[in-house]
Amino acid sequence: MRAQVAEIVFDCGDPARLVRFWAELLGGTPVDRSPDWSYVDPPGFVRIAFQQVPEGKVAKNRLHLDLHAPDVSAAADEAITLGAARSGGLVTDDEGDFQVMLDPEGNEFCFVSG
Template sequence: MRARVQEIVFDCAEPAALVRFWAAVLGGAPVDRSPAWSYVDPPGFVRLAFQQVPEGKAVKNRVHLDVEVADPSAAAEEVAPLGARRSGGLVTDEQGSFQVMLDPEGNEFCFVTG
C-alpha cells in the first residue's frame, strides 16, 4: 500500500489561537472550520490542523516538527512575541544547530539549521 500524509493534527485547547501562531511561523492563511477545528496550508508543506480536546498536554510530544531556519536563535527571538518560548539552550554539533521551542500550548518543535 502507498499512502500520503494528508495533514498533521495537533490536539489543543484553543484551535483558533494555535492555528494563527503556526500560520505566522510557516505562512498560509488560518481557517476556522468550526470552534473546535482550525487548519492552515503552509506553502510547500502538508496541512496542519488543530482540534480542540478537553484534556491538557501532560507529557513531551512523541512527534514534533523540525522547522529549518537560517539562525535558530534569531528565529526564537522572532516568535517569542507570538507566545513561543525556548526549552533549553541552543545545541550545535557537526550536523548544524537546533533550538527546542514550545508553541503557545506547550507543544515542542525545533528550529534547525543544516
C-alpha cells in the same frame, strides 16, 4: 497501496489561537472550520490542523516538527514574539545548531540549521 500524509493534527485547547500562531510562523491563511477545528496550509508543506480536546497536554510530544532556519537564534527570537518559548538552550554540534521551542500550548518543535 501507499498512503499519503493528508495533514498533521495537533490536539489542543484553543484551535483558533494555535492556528494563528502556526500561520504566522510558517505562512498561510488560518481557517476556522468550526469552534473545535482549525487548520492552515503553509506554502510548500502539508496542512496542519488543530483539534480541540478536553484534556491538557501532560507529557512531551512523541512527534514534533523540525523547521529549517539558517539563523536559529533569530528564528527563535521571532517565534517568541508570536507566543512561543524556548525549552533549554541553543545546541551546537558538527551538523549545525538546533533550539527546542514550545508553541503557545506547550507543543515542542525545533529550529534547526543543519
